[in-house]
Amino acid sequence: MSYEFLQNYWWCLVALLAGLLVALMFVQGANLHLGNRALDEARKRMILNSTGRKWELTFTTLVTFGGAFFASFPLFYSTSFGGAYWVWVLLLLTFVFQAVAYEFQNKKGNLLGVKGFRIALMINGILAPFLVGTAVGTFFTGSDFTVNKLAIANPSAPVISTWGNGWHGLEALGQYHAVLLGCTLVFLAAILGALYVLNNVDDKKTEAEMRRCIKMAAVPFLLLFISWTGILLCRQGFAVDARGVVSMEPYKYLHNLLEMPVVLVMLLAGVVLVLCSLYLGAFSQSRKGIWMAMPGTVLVVMSVFFLAGFNGTAYYPSCTDLQSSLTLQNSSSSRFTLTVMFWVSLLIPFVLAYIVYAWRAMDRKSITADEIESTDHKY
């Protein structure tokens, strides 16, 4: 296996994990409904217990996504995490509260009360997709950093990757294109959450409310997604030539899309699947829209990552110093490490198989009010 193949292979896996992470953000989206006044406490409890059986998959996917980046493209991990400090710390805090909120919220003695932990879940429901979306948005707008590997030989200023401003990532909030992607993901998560609840909770009133929410979220989601994609295809991109020199190229991402027909097909297929799921969720009696929305989301997110990293493109560009931009070639682990990881990654289908098996065993019957009432094993 060539080094280039392995670097591309691992970018595909990072993209797949990113896609799964966004698709699994149905947990975050569904938790937004904990603040829905049209639903009574019993129904909110059903939603909570429904996402409560899945939140660890989303959480673990986030951990694995971070771990995969660390393992396969460590220069991204050190540059982005150490540079865009506040973005990652904020994201971390929302997930940390989410992790304990399920277990703690309905237990006596939890200090913050049910309301406190539900607010934490709802904050996570908005901020997690927003921050992840905005962070990925900077893959196309660029960030303010420089990389100098020789710095490590300089005892007085040894840090290889340095951020150019004191905002440490929060400045991305001023980049409207990146923010658009963050907002898109918030509405997408809300739709995924509603589709998931529709499928997983057996209750007529909840079902009607989810369908209403899908209709409400679909319009802003589509407007935001179309706007973001339109701007992406029209903007300059960060091209990298065979010598590794980075330069600006007009319509770079449009070129990428046209020059990589597989990615174009993936993007279109993903969009069609998501649109079909919106139709099923909003205008039909079907409860199976989530099974189209999730693969559709994975395909769209993967194609976005492919546009960012393939076809001679710097996936984590620096607007301060173009030549500091990160490419698949200059930021990856060594050939040997990527090879070992390649063989390890062949276990992924086995892992997916047992997740699907366990998921099916647990979800054979939808959650009902009676079940929540009768069982001791609940959140």
Added chain:
Amino acid sequence: MDVVIWSRIQFAMTAAYHWLFVPLTLGLALVMAVMETLYVVKKDPFWKKTAQFWIKLFAINFAVGIATGIILEFEFGTNWSNYSWFVGDMFGAPLAIEGILAFFMEATFFAVMFFGWEKVSPKFHLASTWLTGIGATISAYWILVANGWMQNPVGTTFNPDTVRSEMASAAAFWEVVTNPVAVSKFFHSVTSGWVTGGVFVVGVSAWYLLKGREKHFALKSILVGGLVGLAGSAAVMLSGDASGIHAAEFQPMKLAAAEGLEDGGKGAAFTIVPGIKVPHMLSLLATHDWNGYVPGINDILRGYTDNDGNVIPSVADKMAMGRTALDALATYRANRDTNPEVAAAAKAVLNANVQYMGYGHLEKPEDVIPPVGVVFWAFRFMVGLGMLLALVLLLTVWFAWKGKLEGYRWLLWTAIWCIPLVYICGQSGWIVAEVGRQPWTIQGLLPVNVAISSLSAGAVKTTFFVFLAVFALFLVIEIRIMLRAIRKGPEVEPGNA
């Protein structure tokens, strides 16, 4: 204080806090898996109720463990940016294996274990309970492979083109995976988790006996938990012996600090507490030789000859070689594209001195001395408490087996007090391991002041206090919820109580 100090404090706090939850996860996982196995084998509903009670406490503990684990992962990048780049290639494969093999196993089967009692068959549920614990244990192995490598960086080659440590061959990968420090650390850490789980179960059960509640449940739990704890104690002692040998071989300064040994020699004595020494004991423990040579702090600073006849240079000489390596690295990179001959010569100099490159960043030889008092006393707390815990476990199991435990109220009270002590013991062990290797993030290669991110001290100080507040809040909530759940009790059938 500067950014290095704040980054260290923040990471130390996070790691120490994480280790409050991990050992109980590892130990309780085994205890409840054994109990559920008894239920499936004997088909006795008592064991189902018993397992369910401990699983309930496990779940309360598990959530905070997961929450703090992700903070550690993120902090590698956010606060130790240079370190992340420097080690990324070495940790890539272990982390990939951990993520794929362990994380999803834990996450998937924890959900089945907690919610699946009425949804899956008893055998599938039992498998899920075991797999949750096995997933946590596999995860521990791979993260300790990473930690072991930082203590003893084997199987690595420094690449001046990428400026990082790289794994270059299958042999190197195998060296990393079977690093003796990692293997002994794994057994030491995981089995210390069994001790924690055992002490926790015995302590909680002792409280029921003192209150005259849940007697059958408590005695059976003491037998299972106590035996798990005792097995853990035996394994901790054996792996602790191996850890001592490894410290002497790979991190002699850590051993010297743990002993407060300023000047070493042959037939070195072991200090129990200041003023009380056992002749030759340190040599025996550190080298398995009555008269083995153990270097002290001053010997390491001055240079010495080890038991195999190798001449170990003084720290000042290592610093000079380290600076030569750093200068050669700069020369190599400045000339590699324009002047290949100069670059090749510089590379040769670099390769000859690279093993001491980290020393080139130190200001003075004394920088290699860790805080001796902290390491010295932490080591004594660890060993002393470990022995006390083993004794208490042995006595409780013995008297429970004989049916006389309820008559020994002092022992029941001691068992309860052992719960905080087992945490102090575990924390002390990590203080020895991590404070003892200062100033290195990677032994000999990367000191802490070079491993950091380009952040202001104010930024890290802010996040430190935010995390401190969050951790304190979670700990208070966790303890309150745990105590309420214990007070409520297992609710086993009246006939069994």
